[in-house]
Amino acid sequence: MNIVDIIDKKRLNKELSKDEIEYSINGYLDGSIKDYQISSLLMAIVLNGMTDEETINLTDVMLKSGDILSLKEINGIIVDKHSTGGVGDKVTLVLGPLLASLGIKIAKMSGKGLGHTGGTIDKLESIKGFNTNLSKEQFIKQVNDINIAIISQSGNLVPADKKIYALRDVTGTVSSIPLIASSIMSKKIASAADIIIIDVKVGSGALLKDLKSAKELSNLMIKIGKHYNKTIICIITNMDEPLGYNIGNSLEVEEAIETLKGKGPKDLVDVVLTLSSIVLEKVERISIEEAKEKLENNLENGKAYQKFLEFVDMQGGDINSLKVSNKIVSVKSNKSGYINKIDALKLGELAKLLGAGRQTLDDKIDYEVGIVLNKKVGDYVEKDEELLKLYLGDKDIDMSLALECFEIEKINKGKNELILDIIK
Numbered sequence: 001m002n003i004v005d006i007i008d009k010k011r012l013n014k015e016l017s018k019d020e021i022e023y024s025i026n027g028y029l030d031g032s033i034k035d036y037q038i039s040s041l042l043m044a045i046v047l048n049g050m051t052d053e054e055t056i057n058l059t060d061v062m063l064k065s066g067d068i069l070s071l072k073e074i075n076g077i078i079v080d081k082h083s084t085g086g087v088g089d090k091v092t093l094v095l096g097p098l099l100a101s102l103g104i105k106i107a108k109m110s111g112k113g114l115g116h117t118g119g120t121i122d123k124l125e126s127i128k129g130f131n132t133n134l135s136k137e138q139f140i141k142q143v144n145d146i147n148i149a150i151i152s153q154s155g156n157l158v159p160a161d162k163k164i165y166a167l168r169d170v171t172g173t174v175s176s177i178p179l180i181a182s183s184i185m186s187k188k189i190a191s192a193a194d195i196i197i198i199d200v201k202v203g204s205g206a207l208l209k210d211l212k213s214a215k216e217l218s219n220l221m222i223k224i225g226k227h228y229n230k231t232i233i234c235i236i237t238n239m240d241e242p243l244g245y246n247i248g249n250s251l252e253v254e255e256a257i258e259t260l261k262g263k264g265p266k267d268l269v270d271v272v273l274t275l276s277s278i279v280l281e282k283v284e285r286i287s288i289e290e291a292k293e294k295l296e297n298n299l300e301n302g303k304a305y306q307k308f309l310e311f312v313d314m315q316g317g318d319i320n321s322l323k324v325s326n327k328i329v330s331v332k333s334n335k336s337g338y339i340n341k342i343d344a345l346k347l348g349e350l351a352k353l354l355g356a357g358r359q360t361l362d363d364k365i366d367y368e369v370g371i372v373l374n375k376k377v378g379d380y381v382e383k384d385e386e387l388l389k390l391y392l393g394d395k396d397i398d399m400s401l402a403l404e405c406f407e408i409e410k411i412n413k414g415k416n417e418l419i420l421d422i423i424k
Contacts, residue, residue, distance in 0.1 A: 010044040042173040050178035062186040065160035080193035087205035087348040088242035093256035097308035100147035126249040126367035128321030203240035205344020248370015260305040325391040341407035378415040
């Protein structure tokens, strides 16, 4: 068996055996198979896809490439949440503490930014001192003590995915349903949660561009979950425009804090409440209406925010250290009209150019840079009125790129539908 034959087989759109997948992944892990070879295999998968059986086998190989957490010491039903990635997506930063404030156990393993989308770990690491590398014992103790802990893919948990995840980011192999499904599910199953709720983003700013693909991914992840006796719930949400107003690591933490204080933007709050209501309904066996009321109360009464502060403090973070760039440029509209489109992908790429994301594996993120929108789709804007602010770092960019993200017309086409489907 050799990697060139396996690449050729997938290039010819033939189904790989589990042994061939195992040989490829384990060979990449031990260094006998090189970056350029696994990149070729990944590209063949992107172009030709995988069968459900291949995807389950890939998930299993990656899952078993390292340790699998045993969380039996955690008292109660364990919940994990994942997003397939979007622009301005700070849902986890709000949903985690909110559910934890109601006694739900949130044990989450997250990744860093991939492509133009931001990662939860990058956002948390914008808080000085925040430790995402807890030991298993610390992780379990913290979830038992305060109901929430979020860690990075550290130690020997799913090392194959960690290595491949980073390579996909810089080789144009991010957008593949089998690769996305196996990456997400290997991490989620390794982290041993009982209920896994997945926010499947779809639209210009998401990895998936159309509803059909989002449904395909959702059904595939649910099928993989059933293979491992896990409860998977997928909520498909719109990512044609950024979620909320802030894009960039520290800026998104700031917006999450405002939301936890009961002052968040409507679209972000709606997504958080939709996801968290479903979790609370399932765990506490109450109605969606009762669940939503409980959640709204804890956003209003400060309990969710206090849980966030406790969570940050327990993982060594200094919330007062949070900084954003003081080099701010206002971008104004060149005409009057209704905003009918805000291209989330272009804004995500612009944020990456500013330094908020990675261009290569070795890039360092600038946590302080980013974008703050002043308008959303459906709003009216006057000529010379501010559309957004750019929080700049050391990198020079063409300011006209920001204007290209907006479609402004005389006729109002209305707002985007936010929650597109719920698949269980």
